[in-house]
Amino acid sequence: MQAKNPTACLLVIGNEVLSGRTQDANIRFLALELGKLGIPLREVRIIPDIAETIIGTVNEVRAKFDYVFTTGGIGPTHDDITSECIAAAFGVPWEPHPVAFPRMEASYKPGDFNAARQRMATMPRGAELIECAISAAPGFQMGNVYVMAGVPRVMQSMFEWLGPRLQGGARIESRAVYAIGLAEGVIAAGLEAVQKRFPDLDIGSYPFYRPTGNGVALVAKGPDAAAAEQAIAEVTALISSLGKVPIQGEPPEV
Amino acid sequence: MQAKNPTACLLVIGNEVLSGRTQDANIRFLALELGKLGIPLREVRIIPDIAETIIGTVNEVRAKFDYVFTTGGIGPTHDDITSECIAAAFGVPWEPHPVAFPRMEASYKPGDFNAARQRMATMPRGAELIECAISAAPGFQMGNVYVMAGVPRVMQSMFEWLGPRLQGGARIESRAVYAIGLAEGVIAAGLEAVQKRFPDLDIGSYPFYRPTGNGVALVAKGPDAAAAEQAIAEVTALISSLGKVPIQGEPPEV
Numbered sequence: 001m002q003a004k005n006p007t008a009c010l011l012v013i014g015n016e017v018l019s020g021r022t023q024d025a026n027i028r029f030l031a032l033e034l035g036k037l038g039i040p041l042r043e044v045r046i047i048p049d050i051a052e053t054i055i056g057t058v059n060e061v062r063a064k065f066d067y068v069f070t071t072g073g074i075g076p077t078h079d080d081i082t083s084e085c086i087a088a089a090f091g092v093p094w095e096p097h098p099v100a101f102p103r104m105e106a107s108y109k110p111g112d113f114n115a116a117r118q119r120m121a122t123m124p125r126g127a128e129l130i131e132c133a134i135s136a137a138p139g140f141q142m143g144n145v146y147v148m149a150g151v152p153r154v155m156q157s158m159f160e161w162l163g164p165r166l167q168g169g170a171r172i173e174s175r176a177v178y179a180i181g182l183a184e185g186v187i188a189a190g191l192e193a194v195q196k197r198f199p200d201l202d203i204g205s206y207p208f209y210r211p212t213g214n215g216v217a218l219v220a221k222g223p224d225a226a227a228a229e230q231a232i233a234e235v236t237a238l239i240s241s242l243g244k245v246p247i248q249g250e251p252p253e254v
Numbered sequence: 255m256q257a258k259n260p261t262a263c264l265l266v267i268g269n270e271v272l273s274g275r276t277q278d279a280n281i282r283f284l285a286l287e288l289g290k291l292g293i294p295l296r297e298v299r300i301i302p303d304i305a306e307t308i309i310g311t312v313n314e315v316r317a318k319f320d321y322v323f324t325t326g327g328i329g330p331t332h333d334d335i336t337s338e339c340i341a342a343a344f345g346v347p348w349e350p351h352p353v354a355f356p357r358m359e360a361s362y363k364p365g366d367f368n369a370a371r372q373r374m375a376t377m378p379r380g381a382e383l384i385e386c387a388i389s390a391a392p393g394f395q396m397g398n399v400y401v402m403a404g405v406p407r408v409m410q411s412m413f414e415w416l417g418p419r420l421q422g423g424a425r426i427e428s429r430a431v432y433a434i435g436l437a438e439g440v441i442a443a444g445l446e447a448v449q450k451r452f453p454d455l456d457i458g459s460y461p462f463y464r465p466t467g468n469g470v471a472l473v474a475k476g477p478d479a480a481a482a483e484q485a486i487a488e489v490t491a492l493i494s495s496l497g498k499v500p501i502q503g504e505p506p507e508v
Contacts, residue, residue, distance in 0.1 A: 035274060077441075204268075205329070
């Protein structure tokens with residue numbers, strides 16, 4: 001990938017992913033959406049609901065990447081500590097948000113906007129809201145850190161609003177070819193030569209094991225679609241030269 | 255969780271997860287298996303196939319956690335650089351493994367054990383093999399770092415061999431209760447009080463949205479099964495006191 005694309009890091013915050021209770025569904029969604037925006041995801045960290053860990057990790061990665069996205073830990077319960085940790089990371093007070101607080105209060109019946117729910121409208125001073133069409137509780141932005149919900153449908157609703165407002169780079173293009181019966185060890189040398197001819201592309205080799213047959217998928221990624229196409233054309237010729245049948249695209253999911 | 259349990263960090267190495275091409279299936283598997291062994295997973299990092307990043311991350315986390323597991327990047331192609339990066343991280347030569355190299359060589363037809371395949375039998379000096387029932391190419395251990403394949407079925411075969419050989423702690427027990435129609439904001443205060451009475455447990459609150467009804471699942475985790483049961487009994491009473499119907503266990507997957 002080229003240096004001009006801004007970089008992103010995702011923090012998945014929550015004991016439930018680390019314990020295996022929950023199968024994460026946010027990483028792939030954000031990876032694909034950010035790729036479309038030309039903001040390649042360069043690192044993901046899944047961390048527990050421990051204040052010291054969240055604060056330290058946020059401060060480390062917000063200095064290292066152009067964008068930091070977080071999912072999880074902004075609900076009303078005791079284990080939802082992301083918001084106050086972001087305030088601590090930025091060294092600002094954690095206080096009722098001037099827009100979110102009155103708006104959430106108005107959305108509840110009198111008496112129902114209790115202390116737990118008020119936490120969801122309490123944010124680091126200076127936070128900008130990330131609006132959400134399906135929940136009264138918004139996410140927020142502090143500097144280059146974008147704080148979103150962990151529940152996939154709520155996170156996706158927030159990202160639907162946020163995505164078009166992010167400053168991206170060239171879209172990451174992807175081209176692929178695959179072959180049944182191909183072994184990685186057989187194509188490796190030729191593939192490395194193609195990678196060397198296209199240093200600005202990421203060329204990856206991914207074996208698959210399917211009831212319909214085992215094989216390998218070869219994928220070229222980068223902001224330059226013509227280069228990706230050319231590289232895959234060369235890989236296609238390589239597959240043919242090895243006596244296998246190249247099929248354009250990714251192998252179908254089974 | 256209690257201090258006596260050894261801790262684990264998982265490094266998922268591979269551009270394909272960061273780009274969204276591949277839905278990771280190793281994190282949850284290892285989280286659950288390690289939990290059974292009493293080795294709670296405390297952090298996961300997904301990092302790209304970039305040598306500097308792999309070396310730096312391995313050295314950071316092997317100092318910080320009792321166990322480090324890696325998945326991905328040990329195949330025969332140019333983007334498979336995990337093994338040589340582990341050697342660099344430990345400051346030892348990367349060389350043909352005295353057991354793996356001749357064994358792999360013997361498993362191929364004469365002439366087929368080419369340079370690319372030889373890479374899979376080339377390891378950091380001093381590596382101990384992690385055996386794999388379904389692949390000729392093993393994983394390996396260096397110090398507290400356990401290097402495994404990225405393809406889920408191959409990784410799982412390696413872990414089947416490795417798991418019983420790891421020194422674990424008390425198994426992490428989990429108890430749960432849920433209710434349809436319950437709101438997190440309503441149970442939050444009572445739940446926090448239960449968490450305070452059981453400081454050695456992780457008590458989590460997880461909203462769910464299902465065609466069969468929305469609600470919240472409450473989960474208590476820790477090495478002390480009796481404590482987890484007692485905490486969930488208290489949460490069960492709390493749900494009843496809020497006028498909802500508690501159902502033991504996790505809500506069924508839909």
